[in-house]
Amino acid sequence: xxxxxxxxxxxxxxxxxxxxxxxxxxxxxxxxxxxxxxxxxxxxxxxxxxxxxxxxxxxxxxxxxxxxxxxxxxxxxxxxxxxxxxxxxxxxxxxxxxxxxxxxxxxxxxxxxxxxxxxxxxxxxxxxxxxxxxxxxxxxxxxxxxxxxxxxxxxxxxxxxxxxxxxxxxxxxxxxxxxxxxxxxxxxxxxxxxxxxxxxxxxxxxxxxxxxxxxxxxxxxxxxxxxxxxxxxxxxxxxxxxxxxxxxxxxxxxxxxxxxxxxxxxxxxxxxxxxxxxxxxxxxxxxxxxxxxxxxxxxxxxxxxxxxxxxxxxxxxxxxxxxxxxxxxxxxxxxxxxxxxxxxxxxxxxxxxxxxxxxxxxxxxxxxxxxxxxxxxxxxxxxxxxxxxxxxxxxxxxxxxxxxxxxxxxxxxxx
Numbered sequence: 189x190x191x192x193x194x195x196x197x198x199x200x201x202x203x204x205x206x207x208x209x210x211x212x213x214x215x216x217x218x219x220x221x222x223x224x225x226x227x228x229x230x231x232x233x234x235x236x237x238x239x240x241x242x243x244x245x246x247x248x249x250x251x252x253x254x255x256x257x258x259x260x261x262x263x264x265x266x267x268x269x270x271x272x273x274x275x276x277x278x279x280x281x282x283x284x285x286x287x288x289x290x291x292x293x294x295x296x297x298x299x300x301x302x303x304x305x306x307x308x309x310x311x312x313x314x315x316x317x318x319x320x321x322x323x324x325x326x327x328x329x330x331x332x333x334x335x336x337x338x339x340x341x342x343x344x345x346x347x348x349x350x351x352x353x354x355x356x357x358x359x360x361x362x363x364x365x366x367x368x369x370x371x372x373x374x375x376x377x378x379x380x381x382x383x384x385x386x387x388x389x390x391x392x393x394x395x396x397x398x399x400x401x402x403x404x405x406x407x408x409x410x411x412x413x414x415x416x417x418x419x420x421x422x423x424x425x426x427x428x429x430x431x432x433x434x435x436x437x438x439x440x441x442x443x444x445x446x447x448x449x450x451x452x453x454x455x456x457x458x459x460x461x462x463x464x465x466x467x468x469x470x471x472x473x474x475x476x477x478x479x480x481x482x483x484x485x486x487x488x489x490x491x492x493x494x495x496x497x498x499x500x501x502x503x504x505x506x507x508x509x510x511x512x513x514x515x516x517x518x519x520x521x522x523x524x525x526x527x528x529x530x531x532x533x534x535x536x537x538x539x540x541x542x543x544x545x546x547x548x549x550x551x552x553x554x555x556x557x558x559x560x561x562x563x564x565x566x567x568x569x570x571x572x573x574x575x576x577x578x579x580x581x582x583x584x585x586x587x588x589x590x591x592x593x594x595x596x597x598x599x600x601x602x603x
Contacts, residue, residue, distance in 0.1 A: 241331055241339070242266065242267065245258050245266065245267050245341075246267045249267060249268070249269045249272075249343075250269050250270075252269060252271075252345065253271075254271055254345060254346055254347055254348070255268075255269065255271040255272035255274075255275045255276075255345070255346040256268065256269050256271070256272055256343070256344065256345050256346070257272050257276075257279065257285075257289075257343075257344040258341055258342070258343055258344070259285055259298070259341060259342040259344070260339075260341060261339070261340050261341070262284075263284050263285050263286070263298065263302070263342075264282055264283060264284055264285070265279055265280065265281050265282065265283055265284075265285060265288060266281065266341065267281065268281075271346075272346070275322070275346060276288055276289055278290075285298060291312040291314070293310045293311070293312040294310055294312050294324055294326075296310075297309075297310040297324060297326045298326055298342060298344070300326075301326040301327065301328055301342055302328070302342065305328045306328070307325065307326065307327045307328070308325070308326040308327075309323070309324070309325055309326075310323075310324045310326070311323050311324070311349065312324065318426065318427055318562075319350075319426075319427070320348070320350045320427055321348075321349040321350050321352075321353045322346050322347065322348060322349060322350075323346065323347040323349050324344060324345070324346050324347075325344065325345045325346075326342055326343075326344050327342070327343045327344075327345075328340060328341075328342055328343075329341050329342070329343050350427050351424060354423055354424050354426070355424065357423075358420040358423055358424065361420075361535075368536075369412055369536065369550070369551070370409055370412065370413075373405035373406070373408050373409050374405075374409065376401070376402075376405045377402055377405050377406065380398045380401060380402050381402075383398060384398055408550075411550050412550045412552070415550045415552040415553070415556060416552065418478065418556060419535075419552055419555060419556050419559060422475060422556065422559045422560055422563060423559060425563065426559065426562065426563050428563075429470070429563065429564070429565065430470050430471045430472045430475075430563070430564060431470055432470065432471065432472065432473070433468050433469075433470060433587055434468065434469055434470070434471045434472075434473045434476060435466050435467065435468050436467045436468070436469060436476070436501055436513055436515060436584075437462050437463075437466060437467065437501060439473065439476055439477050439480060440460060440462060440480065440499060440501050440515070441460070441462075442477060443477060443480045443481045443484055443499075444458050444460055444484065444499060446481070447481070447484055447485060447488060450485065450488050450489075451488055451497070454488050454489070454492040455492065455495055456488050456491075456492050456494075456495055456496060456497055457495065457496050457497070458484070458488075458497050458498075458499060459496065459497070459498050459499070460499045460500075461498070461499070461500040461501070461502070462501050463501060463502055463503060465503070467501060467503060467513045467586060468586065468587045469513055469564065469584045469585065469586060469587050470564070470585075470587045471564045471584070472563075472564075475560045475563070475564075476560065476564070478556065478560065479556065479557040479560040479561065479582065480515065480517070480582070482553040482554070482556060482557050483517040483553075483557060483580045483582070484497065484499060484517055485553070486517075486553060486554075486580075487517050487518070487519035487521075487578075487580075488519075490519070490521060490522075491519025491520060491521025491522070491577060491578065492521060493520075493521045493522060494519055494520025494521045494577055495520070496519075496520050497517065497518065497519050497520075498516070498517070498518040498519075499515075499516070499517055500514075500515070500516045500518070501513070501514070501515050502514050502516075503586070504583070506583075510585075511586050512566075512583050512584060512585055512586055513583070513584045513585075513586050514581060514582070514583055515581065515582040515584070516579055516580070516581040516582075517579070517580050517581075518577060518578070518579040518580075519577045519578055520576075520577040521577055521578070522574065522575060522577075523572045523573050523574040523575055523576050523577050523578050524539055524570075524572040524574070524578050525539070525574055526572075529570055529572060532554050532570060533554045533555055533557070533558040533568065534555065535551065535552060535555045536550075536551035536552065537551060538551050554568075554580075557580075557582070561582060561583075561584070564584055564585075565584075565585050566582060566583050566584040566585065567583050568580065568581070568582060568583070569581045569583065
């Protein structure tokens with residue numbers, strides 16, 4: 189490897205900081221020795237920041253409501269606030285921005301602001317650790333110094349667009365899904381209403397029969413809308429990890445007690461196994477309750493032929509040996525064919541459409557479970573053998589009360 193100013197041997201003898209600087213100039217435009225920096229650097233800058241100026245900058249950006257980063261004339265990080273550190277954990281004072289901010293759109297905006305000395309606005313998207321959208325502003329700022337000197341810096345501020353983007357996506361999904369899934373029960377309702385207003389106007393027996401069907405269709409629509417809204421709320425907060433300690437055993441008891449009537453109607457016995465020690469996770473109690481409720485209700489509806497459902501809460505380990513909480517729901521019904529397993533958590537995917545609708549299902553239950561677990565840093569595993577039942581297992585990182593830390597899963601959540 190060589191640069192315009194150094195041979196290969198000389199480059200290898202450089203310190204790591206100098207190598208990084210030369211690599212930076214190679215990426216953003218090579219320059220001869222002693223010439224002003226090009227690319228991301230602001231070439232009109234003269235002099236360095238005084239300690240008082242640096243302190244003032246840190247105090248100013250520390251009071252800003254969103255992420256803020258300040259770069260010097262060579263594109264190195266001078267200061268950043270806590271929100272910026274949360275957005276880009278790799279930020280370190282003195283490091284080139286290219287190392288810390290690896291979004292191409294943002295790097296190009298920094299280059300343009302430095303060259304043109306004009307404010308730049310850019311939007312960019314991050315997938316790790318989860319999907320996030322940001323709006324960034326890069327503004328050249330000239331700080332006055334003593335004896336007519338000045339120092340040029342770049343001020344970068346950011347707005348989190350994730351909630352707005354999620355609202356837009358959810359609105360589009362809601363319209364598409366609602367129009368598709370609500371069409372059938374709505375058409376049925378309209379048909380029965382027309383019949384009651386016309387040929388069956390004076391038929392008491394038909395009126396009683398049709399009103400019962402209309403009530404079932406209206407209930408189905410209400411459940412569908414409720415599931416869609418619940419899924420939308422969870423997705424809206426998907427980028428906000430819960431921080432409230434929640435014990436899982438009381439949730440299991442609450443869900444099982446609430447579904448005992450359905451179990452009796454289906455002739456199914458629910459057996460519960462709980463550990464002697466409390467298992468606590470960081471989470472939203474209502475969301476975890478809803479997720480477990482969906483799994484147990486599905487087992488009672490679609491696995492009723494086995495006449496038994498097991499709900500087991502236990503301490504477990506990931507393949508990497510990290511401790512986690514395991515909450516499994518097993519039925520002894522007809523099971524699920526292997527080709528259906530990878531798609532079970534898709535919205536509106538059903539193994540048997542007619543049976544699902546007959547059971548009052550909306551096709552959103554497992555999608556909701558997946559999104560709840562993703563938000564909690566967990567995952568869902570599914571095992572099933574035809575004619576031998578199915579097991580749906582929720583895996584959640586344990587919250588250690590003594591250390592106040594949460595075990596991190598070695599495996600990624602379902603996407």
